Each structure stands twice: as C-alpha cells, then as structure tokens.
Amino acid sequence: MSNSHEQSFWSKYIFSLDHKVIGKQFLWLGIFFLLFGGFQAMLIRWSLSNNMEPLPWWLLGDFLYQSSPVGAGIIGPDAYNQLFTMHGTIMIFWAITPILIGAFGNFCIPLQIGAPDMVFPKLNMISFWTMFLASVVLLFSYLLPEGTAAGGWTSYPPLSTPVGGIPGQGQTMWTLALTLAGTSTLMGAINYITTIVRLRAPGMDYFKMPLTTWGLFLTSILNALFVPIIAAGLIILLLDNIAGTQFLVAGSKATIPGGDPLLYQHVFWIFGHPEVYILILPAWGIVSDLLSVFARKPAFGYKVTAICMCTITALSGVVWGHHMYTTGMSPLLGKTFMFLTLLISIPSSIFFLNWLGTLWKGALKFDVPMLFAMSVMWVFGLGGLTGLYNATITSDIYLHDTYFVVGHFHYTMAASVLFGGFAAIYFWFPKMFGRDLDPTMGKIHFWGSFIPLNLVFFNMMVMGYAGHHRRIFDPSEFEFLKPVLGLNDFMTTSAFILGAVQVLFAFNFVWSLVKGKLAEKNPWGAATLEWTVDHPIPHGNFSATPQVVNGPHEYSHPSLKDKDWLAQSEPLPS
C-alpha cells in the first residue's frame, strides 16, 4: 500500500513527491511573499502621502533604509522605484502564481479528477524547488549595495539595460529570478496538462470536471505556450545586461546600431496579456464552483461557462497590442487589436451572467468562502468593465500609464485573483490541514479587506481619471495633481487598514493550524471528489479509484432525501 510506507522527515515534508505536500509548500511560499509584497505596498503608500518623512515604527522605521542617502528611515526616489518594481513582480509571480496555480493547482487537480497524484511527481517536486531557488535569488537581490531592480515590473528597456542609469546588478538578478520562476511554472504546467489529460478517473469526462480544474487546465495551457516567450525576452534582456549586446537599445545611446526597444514590449505583452488570464482563470473556476456549492444548486450553464473560459483563453493570445496604443502603433494594427480586445467582453459577460444565474433561485449560505466568492463578482465586475476604457484607443490615449490603469489591474489581478485565492484558502483549508479556519476572524478579515480594498483601488481609478500618472515618487511636484493629494492620504489610510487586516488573516491561518476546530470530512457539503476522501488524505489519495457518474455540481437534486448533495462518484438513489 502506498499510503503506509515509512518516510523520513525529509522525504515527507521537504522533498516530498506528494502533490498535497507540494501544494502546501507552494501555499506557504505564496503567503510569505503575499505578506512581503503587501508590506512593500504599505511602504509605497506611506511614501506617497508622507513624502520624505521617516518611516514610523510600525512600518519598521527603525530598521529599514537606515543608510538611505536622503536620511535615515526615509524612502528616497530610487528606493521608491525599487519598491514598486518588486511589489509588482512579487505579487504577480511570487504570491498569486504560487497560491492559485502552485498551491491549489497541485492540491485540487489530482483530488478533483480522482487521480492518485500528479503524473510526474518528481517533476512536481523539482518545480517547487526551482521556485524556491528563484525566491532565494530574488531575495538576495535586496542585499546588493545598489539595491534591487528598479525598472518597473515590466522592465522596459533601455531603462532596464546598462544605458538606463538604474542599478544593473539588481536588474540582472531580477531577470534570473524571473527566468527560474518561469521554468518552475512551466514544469508545473507540463504536469497539470498531462495529469488532466491522462489521469481522469473513469467516467470523468472533460465536461464533468469541476470548473476549478477547468480554469487550472486552461491556465496551464497558456503557461506552456506563453511562458517560453517571456523567457525569450528575458534571455535577450539578460544578454543586454551582462554580455554587452544591444538587442533592445536604440537611439543615440546605442553603440551597436539596429536594436529595437519595442521588440521587448511586444515579446513582453505577448506573454503579459495571457499572464493576466493565467492568473485569473483559476480564480474564475474556483468562484464558479464555490458559488454553486454555497448556493446549493448546480452551476448555471456549466458547459457554457467552460466554453466561455476556453474562448477567452484563445482570444487572450491575440490582444497584447492594447498595452501599446501610445507607442505609435500603425492605425490598422491598433484597430485590429481594439476589435479583438472588445470581443473578449462577449464571453466574459456570458459567464458573468452564469454566475448570477447560479445565485438565482439558490439557497445562499454566507460562509466565509462564499463571501469572498461573491466579492469576486463585485471586484471582477468593476475590474472587467473598467477594462473597456483601456481597450478603447481614444480613452486609452488619456488613461494609459495613469493610476486608472493601476486601479483597473489591481481590481482584476489583485482584488479578483486574491479574493478568489482567499475563497479557496477558506474553502479547502479543512481538507488540506484537517482543521477549520476560524470563521469569526474570517468574517472580520473579509469585511476588513473588502471595504478598504475598494476604497484604495476605486480611488486609484478616480485619481487616474484626474490625470495622476503612474510610478511617480512625489505627486506634489505637479500643479494639476494638487486636487488628488487629499485623496491620496485617504487611500493611504485605507491601505493601512487593508494591510493590518491581512496580519489578522496570517494569525488566523497559523492559529487555526494548531488550535482550529477539527474539520469534518465534508464541512461544506460539496460534491466534488476531494471531499469524498478521509482526513488525513493518504499518499495515493483514493483507497479505490472513484467511478464518476455525476457532474461536479449535483446539489438539491429533487430525488435526494436526507442530504442535498450528491458526490460525483455517488450514483443517484433510484
């Protein structure tokens, strides 16, 4: 029996081949970086509204930036640039990716499709440790004398090359770390796709898979296709930084003629736009499933939702140009990209409507995962709709590179994906760790996140509409930004509350691990396969290969008597 063999501490917890342990490892890594990146956001907010003032003690002012050229404990413009660069990079590649794709991809996929493990367990382990190595490289870049990368998370050359005049070593480390992280993601993607294609339990058709697995499947396809493209971009950027090439340098600073900075932008966004969907597809899937579980009725238009997600996946590869409207793009190209981008709103609105349809005539239970899932409808609704301004060439001329864009992508990527991730953590925590997360703290965490988050991110869009451009250290430099300064302070206060509440979440997480209520086998009454296994889930997952007979959302079936759900492997009582 595979579940009873003796394992040493190392092979059980550190170099484990078990997808559940690897998922937990990714979760810890993700939560660490979530707090780390979030703390950087706090520093950014402090600097924006209390420009050139020393950090207070509760932002570790006694320890940070002691040797800052502008005064002890003060964030200077160079440090500020490094902060927002790393905040973006860490949140996207080291927080959201590990939590949603690494942790829940690993944990959910085999359990939900009835598989004993990932199909390539060793590759899975290597994937995590590559990510760990990437994290070490990234964290080491903070120790460099000149500081870490400061070219923005997009790292547009020539700024990010030696002619740009910002610390080069940090940029090199950033490139290396990101390449490693990309390799890790790629290994994960190979594993996920193959697992889903080959290891589905008997009877588990593609259209019987839970939507979480659907989202992760599509994400993995996008990862396998587009992560190599950013790797190509990173390789040429790395060579520009260390080998003296000038692929991405042009103009009077170039000593080798023929380079092209726009090449990088194209390569970056060919990857970068799918990346947005890479992050959000798992969240969509999770939310679709969770709404169904807590509305106690089948997901409305399940097949249509899955097809819409596929359509969006396909479209996401051909719309990258809408990030580059102001680069002097040719009119024909611009119009094409705009049309393709706007097409995405059809499948998006259809599956959004399906979410509403799931709630319709349900019996809504407002447990913490449901609160987060429903809040995703709110934040993704806002984030998706505000994308229209950026997809339209004329309004994008004004709003491009302003806080409007910052607000928009914080709504779609940060808020939607993070809330999807929180929903997932609250939902699967009992199955992962065998204990419940404390619901009272969870509810405080929800309301304490939801309200300040909207105050911060919505006001970002308001500020962007008022013309506040991105990535500026001190908004008081400009006359036209005087009206937003008050709002800026208000946002900072909200952001601090938002940050403080996440500390409560971290506390709840650790506390519940030790002292939380022991979880039942299926606390939410969910129908998918992962809830049919006992805790602790053995290495090998299922004691017998489940035979799938139902769809993933069999709730409140009329012929059910004593309970209102039917597991996927459970035949309908006749």
Place this chain on the structure above:
Amino acid sequence: MKNILCNFIQKFRQKTITLLPGIWFLDPPKDVSLDGYRIDNVIQYTDLVITIYFSIVVLLMLYFILKYRHRPGHKAVYEKGESKKHIGFTVCMGMLVFLSIDVVIEGMSFRDLKEAFWNFPKGDNVVKVEVMPQQFAWNFRYTGTDGEFGTEDDLIPAQNQMHIPVNTPVVIQIAPLDVIHSFFIPNFRVKVDATPGMVNTMWFQATETGEFEIACAELCGNSHYRMKGILTVESQEDYNNWLNTLEEEGPEDEWEDDDDEGVPSRWGWAWKESE
C-alpha cells in the same frame, strides 16, 4: 503607543471629513484642447453604461441575497441552466452588452481617430515642434525662418519650456535621447510615447491661453517624478515675440558642449512627413 493611536485616529478623522464630498469623483484637469472633448465623451459614455450595467448586477445580487438566502423551509431549485432558453438568454445578454457598450465606443473611437487624432493637419499655419526628452527634462526645437529642422537657424528654447500659439494646430515629433519617455499633457488629453530609435508624431490644438504642465508618463528612472515641462499657450503675437527673442538670444551656451553627458547640440532630425 496610545498617543500614536490617538494621533492616527485624529488625523484619519480630519482627513475623512475634509474629503468625503470629493471622494467618489474628481474632475479631470480642465480640457483646453480642440479635440479633448472627444476623449471625455467616450469616457463619459462608458461611465454611464457601465454604471447602469454594474448597478443592475449589484441590485440583482442584493435581491438574490435577500430573497434566496439560506433559511429554514427554503430550498434551492435544481436548475442547471443548460436548456436552450437559458443559454439563448445568456448569449443574447452577452451580445446586448457587446452591442450597447463595445460597438458604440468602438464606433466613437474610430470616428474620433479618423476625424481628429490620426487626421494630421496640413498647411502653412501648422506649428511644428520637435521634442527630445532625456533623463529628466524636455528639449524642444522649433524651425527657424527657413521652416526646416536640423539646420543652423533652429530655435531651441530653455529646457522644459514649450510655447505654442492658441487656436493653431501643433504637430510634434518626438524621439528621446536615452530611454523611453511619454509626452503627456493632461489638459489636452494627449499622450505619446518617445521610444529610442523611432520618431512618433502627434498633434493637438489649444483653445485657451495659459500655462499647462507636461508630464512624463513612462517610468524613465529615479527622477521620473520630477520630469516636468511647462507648456505656455499664448496669442499668436506673443508667440511670435517669443520666437523673436529666442532668435536674438541665439542658442544657449549649454547646448554647445557635445560631450556624452549633455545633449548633442545638433539633435534635430529632418521632419518626417506623415501620410
């Protein structure tokens, strides 16, 4: 500890009170350009429709929360939403959203691009300016009397100073010295990237005199936040006078040194005629 907390709360309360009226809407900077209203119109139309759609969604959610909340005696209806009726409804709604928002703003946007933003003015009264941003300043260049760029009599004002006459179309061509910058005048709703190795063209027309700020919208280094230019819109007379003074002063000394650190004295390029 208690003091800090009190201070914090006090500060927070002060700020909320002063802010509350202005929290949810801030006007964009005053539009002083000929075509800026087009962009505002697209934005306002989008504002309107997405507010409507989002309100419907939120109201529906609230209604569902109240009506379908889990309570004793209330049972969910087993409804898969996969009948032809339901799929047809969702697809129709999706198309409705597409037609009422996307198609309209696409039409507005294409019209505006054709009529204004990509319709470059031609003729003698067009003011041509070449812009070369560098870390972290704006350089401008006007044709001298010969109307050609890259010649001896080009006029170069002090850094960060741009003057244009009111009610006259202005075409700028822009290429940076070092890294990518982005020429952004919020009051004119225009923005164009300056990418090394290529020349970008953009045009606008002022309808009011005054001084407006030029911001760099693309991260260009540590002092990106201080990269500010002043655009002075003045009457044709004042503008001519200003050009004359420039001509009399001759090129400023700082442009003479042609070393690596400074700006090459002859950075202008021959004007690129747009199609």
Place this chain on the structure above:
Amino acid sequence: MSSGTLVKKTAQLPEDNFTSYLGMIIGVGSFAMLFIALFASYGVLRIRAGVWMGYTIGTLPLILLWVNTVIICSSSYILFKSGKSIKAGNLNTARKYVFATLCFGAGFLLMQIILWNTLIAEGFIISAHQAGSVFYMLSGLHGLHVLGGLAALMWLLLKLTQNKFKEKHGVMVGMFWHFLTVVWIAFFILVVIV
C-alpha cells in the same frame, strides 16, 4: 465502505508510454516556443535593419559550421538507428548507437567551442554588431540545450547498461535530441545561410 468490498485496487500512477510522450511533447513544444520567439525576434531585428550589418566570416568558420551541421544531422540519424534496433529488441547494438550519438554530440559541442574561438579571433564578437549578438545568442542557447541533451543521452546509456531500460526512455530522449537537430538546422538556414 470497508476495504473488503473494493472492486479496484489502489490507483497507481500509469506507466504507459503515451502519458510520458504527452508530457515530453508539451515540454519540447515549450522549448520550441522559446526558440520560435527568439527566431522571430531575430527576424524583426533583421527586417528593421535593412542591411544586415554586412559582415563576412572567414572560410574556416564557415567550413566548421557546415561540418557541425553534418555532425548533428548524423548524430540524429544514428539515434534514429538505435531506435530501430530497440524496436528489433537488439539492445546491445542500440547501446553502441547511443554511445556513438553521445560522442557525436560531444564532438558537436567541441567543434562549437573551436568555432566560437575562431570567430572571436576574427573579431566577430558578441558585442560587435547585431549579427554577432544574434549568432552567439542562438548558438549559445542551442549549445546549452545540447549540453542538456548529452546529459539525457548519458542517462539513457545508463538505463541501457543497467537493464532498467524501457522503450519510452529511448523515444523521449530521441524527441529532445531530434528537436535540437531541427533547431540547429533552422539556425543554420536562417542565420548562417540567409
């Protein structure tokens, strides 16, 4: 449910060939995307450049490039032959073939180093012009992958010697190795000849 009523045994990870091939195909596909992106970047740079820096490389490097092409193509052919003998059940011959492929691969890398040295001596260096940058970027990256391919061949050889060999091992290493040959041929045609 007590374990006595179980119909099926505990699920095991499948050992079937297709699963492994699928993973390998996705992996090789990703590598292909990487090289496609780099070749496309090269294309963009080259089209924008108009005249491609007008460089000429000496006769010796050109000969080396041709020789290398022949070497890697024949290594691929030999590996293909080894696959045939595996199918025929002739593992001894297969081992010899794989060993020969390994030698050819190592020879290829050695020649690459000689080629790089000759070119650098000629002044064709990475930071001289875009042509040099592209050349070293693509051939260097290809070389790194060949290094990985050699490791895979050694692993295959080890499996063959230890009699732990399965047919899919050979096919998987073959996929990667042939892919490297294809990349080299693309490089040779697109960068050297065109």
